[in-house]
Amino acid sequence: MSALEINNLNKVYPNKLTALKNVDLKVSQGDFFALLGPNGAGKSTTIGIICGLVNKTSGSIKVFGHDIDSENEAAKACIGIVPQEINFSQFETPLDIVVNQGGYYGIKRSIALQRAKKYLDKLGLTEKCHEPSRQLSGGMKRRLMIARALIHEPKMLILDEPTAGVDVELRRSMWDFLVEINQQGVTIVLTTHYLEEAEMLCKNIAIIDQGKIIENTSMKILLSNLNKETFIIDLISPIESLPELNGFDAKLIDPLTMEVEIEREKSINDLFKLFSTYNINVCSMRNKSNRLEELFLDLLDSNSKED
Amino acid sequence: MYTQSTLIALYTIVRKEISRFTRIWVQTILPPAISMTLYFVIFGSLIGPRIGMMNGFSYIDYIAPGIIMMSIINNSYANVVSSFFGAKFQHHIEEMLVAPIPNSIILIGFITGGIVRGFMVGAVVTLVALFFTELNIHNLGITIAVVFMTSVVFSLAGLINAIFAKKFDDISIIPTFVLTPLIYLGGVFYSIDMLPEFWQTVSSFNPILYMVNAFRYGMLGESDINITTAFLILTLFTCVLFTVSLHLLNKGVGIKH
Ligand SMILES: Nc1ncnc2c1ncn2[C@@H]1O[C@H](COP(=O)(O)OP(=O)(O)OP(=O)(O)O)[C@@H](O)[C@H]1O
Ligand SMILES: [Mg+2]
Numbered sequence: 001m002s003a004l005e006i007n008n009l010n011k012v013y014p015n016k017l018t019a020l021k022n023v024d025l026k027v028s029q030g031d032f033f034a035l036l037g038p039n040g041a042g043k044s045t046t047i048g049i050i051c052g053l054v055n056k057t058s059g060s061i062k063v064f065g066h067d068i069d070s071e072n073e074a075a076k077a078c079i080g081i082v083p084q085e086i087n088f089s090q091f092e093t094p095l096d097i098v099v100n101q102g103g104y105y106g107i108k109r110s111i112a113l114q115r116a117k118k119y120l121d122k123l124g125l126t127e128k129c130h131e132p133s134r135q136l137s138g139g140m141k142r143r144l145m146i147a148r149a150l151i152h153e154p155k156m157l158i159l160d161e162p163t164a165g166v167d168v169e170l171r172r173s174m175w176d177f178l179v180e181i182n183q184q185g186v187t188i189v190l191t192t193h194y195l196e197e198a199e200m201l202c203k204n205i206a207i208i209d210q211g212k213i214i215e216n217t218s219m220k221i222l223l224s225n226l227n228k229e230t231f232i233i234d235l236i237s238p239i240e241s242l243p244e245l246n247g248f249d250a251k252l253i254d255p256l257t258m259e260v261e262i263e264r265e266k267s268i269n270d271l272f273k274l275f276s277t278y279n280i281n282v283c284s285m286r287n288k289s290n291r292l293e294e295l296f297l298d299l300l301d302s303n304s305k306e307d
Numbered sequence: 308m309y310t311q312s313t314l315i316a317l318y319t320i321v322r323k324e325i326s327r328f329t330r331i332w333v334q335t336i337l338p339p340a341i342s343m344t345l346y347f348v349i350f351g352s353l354i355g356p357r358i359g360m361m362n363g364f365s366y367i368d369y370i371a372p373g374i375i376m377m378s379i380i381n382n383s384y385a386n387v388v389s390s391f392f393g394a395k396f397q398h399h400i401e402e403m404l405v406a407p408i409p410n411s412i413i414l415i416g417f418i419t420g421g422i423v424r425g426f427m428v429g430a431v432v433t434l435v436a437l438f439f440t441e442l443n444i445h446n447l448g449i450t451i452a453v454v455f456m457t458s459v460v461f462s463l464a465g466l467i468n469a470i471f472a473k474k475f476d477d478i479s480i481i482p483t484f485v486l487t488p489l490i491y492l493g494g495v496f497y498s499i500d501m502l503p504e505f506w507q508t509v510s511s512f513n514p515i516l517y518m519v520n521a522f523r524y525g526m527l528g529e530s531d532i533n534i535t536t537a538f539l540i541l542t543l544f545t546c547v548l549f550t551v552s553l554h555l556l557n558k559g560v561g562i563k564h
Contacts, residue, residue, distance in 0.1 A: 013564055048564075051405045055563050073407035081405050087398035091330075096323075097402075103319025104406035106312020148402075 001065045003029045003078075003156050003187040004050070009059035011045050011211075019045040021211045023059070027204070029155075032182050033189045034202035034219075038300060042211040043191045044084050047160050051081045064155055077105065080154035082145045084161050084191075090134035094125055097133060098148050105152035112151060119147040122177065139166045143174075156187040163192060175201060195292040199223070207299055214303045219292075226264070226295055230288035233258040236281040243278045245271065259288065309412065316408045317416050324420025328386055335386070335424065336431060339378040343432045346374050347439045350496065362498050362529055371436045372523040373495030376457065378432045380490060380515065381482070383425035383458035387417050387465035388478045395469065400562055410556040414466070414549070421462025422455065429454055442526065449534065450525030456541040457518045463548035470552070470561040489515045494523075499531050514540055 004027040011020040019042045027033045035043050048054030050061055052068065061068045066075040088097045095116055102112025120129050123143040128136055136144060142162055149157060159178075163171045171194075178201065182188050192198055198205060198219075205222055207215040215222065238255030248271055249261040262268060275282060309317075328335040351367030361369040394400035403413050436442055444450055464481075472478045493515030499507050510516055511532075521537035524530035530537075555561070 053401055053404055053563060055559055073409070076405060076407040079405070083401065085398065087401045089394075089397055089399045100319050100323055101402055101406070103322075104316050104403055104408055106310075106315045106407070108315060109319075 001029070002062070003027045003031065003064055004189065005062040006046070006050075007060045009046070009049065009061065010057045011042070011049065011054070012057045019211050023208070023211070023213055025206055025213060025216065027187060027189055029064075029187055030182070030185055031187050031204055032178075032202045033187070034198035034205040035189060035191045035208060036195070036198055036205060036296065037191075037208035041208045043208060044160055046208070047081070047083075047158055047189075047191070050158065051079060052076060077152065078155045080149035080152065080157045082142070082149045082157070082159040082162050084164075086141050086145070088133055088144065088148070091132055093130050094120055094133055094136070094144050094147070095129040097144065098151050101148045102151040107152060115151055115153075116147070119150050120144075123147045139170055142166060146174075150181075154186070156189065157181065158189045160191050161193065162190070163194060163197060171197070195296055196290045199290065199292040207296065209300055209303045212303075215299055222295060223291055226291055228261050228263045229291065230259060230261050230294070232286050232288050233260060233282055234284045236283045239280060243274075243280075245274050248274075309409070312407075313409060313412055316406065317412045320403070320413065320416025321419045321423075324386075324390060324417060325423055327390060328420070328424050335382070336428060339382055339428045340431050340435055343374050343378055344435050347371075347436060351439050362500070364527060364529065365440070367440045368527065369498075369523075370496055371440060371442060372526045373519050375429055375432050375436065376519045376522045377490050377495050379425040379429045379454055379458055380461050380486070380518070382428040383421040384461040384465040384482060384486060386424040387421040387462045388469045388472070388482075390420060391417055391466055391469035392472050392475075392478050395472075395562055404562065411553055414552055414556060417466055418459060418462040421465060422458040425458030425461070426454065444526055445528035446525050450522065453518060453522045453525055453537070453541070456538075456545060457522070460541060460544045460548060463545070463552050466552050467548065467555065470555050472561075489513050494519050494531060514544060517541070
């Protein structure tokens with residue numbers, strides 16, 4: 001049984017906009033799954049339909065075997081959702097928000113209170129838990145929504161851009177937190193525009209563009225598709241012009257910086273041998289962009305050409 | 308029937324609804340107390356003695372039930388319309404929508420909030436009335452039943468208003484242009500016996516007339532209309548509005564795209 005199984009999902013909004021076209025998706029139990037795609041691709045729409053916030057046009061969805069139409073409540077009980085937009089009352093305190101959410105899931109108030117304190121503490125919100133939530137910073141609001149999503153200890157946690165607008169340090173601690181939850185057996189589905197985040201955290205991945213799934217595979221397989229990488233090479237001493245680097249596609253950006261595309265089957269050693277021959281001294285070398293990012297852009301590019 | 312977790316969900320919604328309007332009591336409880344005090348001062352104490360008796364009661368005694376009922380109607384409606392619209396507007400209605408709560412429970416939860424507010428404001432206005440006159444209760448059962456059913460009907464009406472409302476203006480249009488005229492023309496301040504026959508007939512289409520008179524009957528034992536008719540009308544409105552609201556929630560009108 002999959003944690004999530006989406007079959008032939010279609011969504012046409014009342015304004016006639018087609019947001020999803022025949023989406024099929026499977027997420028296995030215990031997975032850490034990334035749903036990626038550019039703005040307006042249909043990620044939030046998909047998530048909204050899974051959680052019961054958006055009406056689907058056609059198709060079926062099962063959450064841990066429970067159909068969201070025929071076993072709506074059983075399906076909902078399995079899901080914790082962290083939405084993209086803030087959706088709690090700005091006048092209530094974080095503690096009330098989380099405890100009430102527990103109540104909506106049928107958790108006794110005394111238990112909900114203990115759990116709420118635990119999760120608010122884990123997310124670093126203890127100090128703020130009695131202040132009106134409008135006084136929280138943007139990053140704190142996101143963390144509050146994570147605490148709220150965990151109150152009923154769901155089997156699957158869905159996060160729609162949880163790290164948008166969160167500072168670097170906090171983002172890292174959020175990653176650790178998510179990894180920890182995932183290790184405890186919670187299936188995680190994540191959308192993000194930070195591709196390094198997806199690359200670092202996720203085992204499996206789907207890419208959606210203009211309402212269609214254009215790639216659905218494991219992160220390993222996807223990255224192995226990468227047939228060339230672009231490196232930026234910083235030089236110790238400036239050079240006037242590029243020598244002939246046989247078999248490598250290189251260009252000089254400025255006298256101290258070089259950009260080289262290296263195909264997968266080529267050895268980087270060869271490049272460095274050439275550098276030695278020409279007496280070019282390298283001080284550092286890095287990827288031009290995140291590896292997943294290059295693939296992502298390639299895929300989107302070829303998808304738009306097919307249309 | 309409902310499971311224990313559903314009842315916990317209901318309790319949570321009701322608790323939240325009550326704490327919402329008690330937290331902002333300056334906007335929810337105080338204004339009706341003040342405006343109704345003014346009604347009692349002006350119509351009861353100042354103008355009332357000049358009007359004389361109305362159907363065998365002093366004017367202030369005659370209008371007191373009407374004024375209490377007016378505040379109950381206004382407040383149960385206002386509570387649900389603003390709470391539900393606020394939840395929609397700030398999107399925290401989604402907190403309930405993602406949870407495994409049957410729509411009927413969400414509905415009953417909001418309605419209960421409206422009923423409690425209706426009763427609370429009704430009680431406050433009754434206390435105010437006691438400063439101006441003595442109140443007797445002719446039939447406690449009927450009095451409570453009328454208050455209960457009326458607040459259910461107007462809570463449901465407020466909910467439907469909130470479901471269709473798209474902006475803040477939309478939640479004041481109905482109260483201003485429909486509710487207020489119906490209340491004022493619903494026999495709060497006069498007996499419809501005073502009206503020409505034509506206007507009596509027109510008034511008989513105003514549901515609020517039946518509620519105000521049934522309540523007046525509960526307190527004074529005096530009514531322009533038949534009490535059984537009043538309860539039938541209240542029951543009919545409750546059933547129809549409940550079914551309509553539940554249907555709208557099930558379809559997700561105004562809350563799901
Ligand atoms: N309520 C709505 N009514 C009409 N169209 C909508 C509605 N919500 C979203 N859309 C449209 O549906 C498409 C998909 O939107 P969606 O929010 O699912 O994208 P997304 O992948 O989450 O994008 P982002 O990364 O920007 O959050 C977009 O074209 C959007 O304009
Ligand atoms: Mg989105």
